[in-house]
Amino acid sequence: MISVSPSGRWGGRVTSRPLPDARDELDAIDPVVRERLADIWWTQSATELRVATSFAVVHRSLRELGAEASLVALAERAIDDEHRHAALCLEMATRLYGHDVEPPPLLPTRQPHHREALDEDERRALYVIGQCALNETFANAYLSTAYGATKSPLARAAINELMRDEIDHSRLGWAFLATIPASKRARISDWLVPLTITNLREWHESATTHTYSYESHGIPSADAVREALGEVVRTVLIPGFAHVGLDVRALELWSRAGMPTR
Ligand SMILES: [Fe+2]
Ligand SMILES: [Fe+2]
Structure with a gap:
């Protein structure tokens, strides 16, 4: 059984921990660049809000x-977390805009839509797997x-705050996968390649919107993001899906073919 309470704080947090003052850092x-970074955080705030909506669907599905x-x-709890993330990103944008x-x-x-799902239950399971095990x-x-590439105390504080929750959100997906009965694993296995492609394509598209690289301010380059996502497919997704009893042979073939998303 995969633990879903490793940090023992499922009660949730109402507010984020305060960001450092960082006035000197911002002035420098x-x-x-500062305006562009603010735009990126402002846009991320919208994305976090959209994820809150996705978690409402995950919650209902479960x-x-x-x-x-x-x-x-x-x-x-994840619905609230994502609203808090949106507020945190907006605060980062406010700090950067000044x-x-x-x-x-x-x-x-x-x-x-998952139109080819066998029934509503399979569609619900796919929502949970796609949002949690894959997207998160x-x-x-x-x-x-992003965290590894920056020494900025402000960016590190914000990224760290987001990471604390996203790890839990992803564990939710893996814990759910471990509960899928053996009789349903073959059909779910057939979905692994299309689900992964759809998810990875969205991440590639969002990463390439950053024309410039602002790694030192907590915004990684598109190349670095692509590399990290590929690494996670090989070292987390494929072994993780295999660990919960899914057939990953098609996913391995796709991975070895260079993970095409078109
Ligand atoms: Fe989030
Ligand atoms: Fe999340």
Whole structure:
């Protein structure tokens, strides 16, 4: 059984830990770069809000599947976590702009249809796996890369705050996968390649929107992100899916073929 409470804090946190003052650090950043970094954090705030909506779907799906109460509770907490992440990103944008800023408009949801799912239960399971085991695991790879490339106390504090939750959100997916009965594993295995491709493509697209590299300020380059995502497929996703009894042969073939997403 995969533990879903490694940090023993499933009660959740209402607010983020305060960011460091960082006035000197902010003053030393070139104004053009500072504005661009602010734009990126402002945009990320919108993305975090959209993830909150995705977790509302995950929460409902787990409830309707009759999943373990601890998983349902964790998904409910994740909705609040993502709202807190949106607020944190907005605070980063405010600090970098040097003035208050309106929250970004809500992004349209990106709920996949999974039209070829066998039934509603399979579709629900795919929502949980796609959002938690895949998207949140990729989010951790992105954040770890961002964290490792910067010494900025402000960026590190913000990234660390996000990572603390995203790790739990990804564990939710892996814990759910461990509860899938053997009779359903063959069908879920057939979904691994399409789910991974869809998810990875979205991450590639969002990473390449950064025209410049701002690694030292906590925004990793598209190349570094691509490399980290590929590494996570090989070292976390494939062994992780195999560990919970899924057939990963097609995913391995796709990985060895260079992980094409088109
Ligand atoms: Fe988040
Ligand atoms: Fe998350």
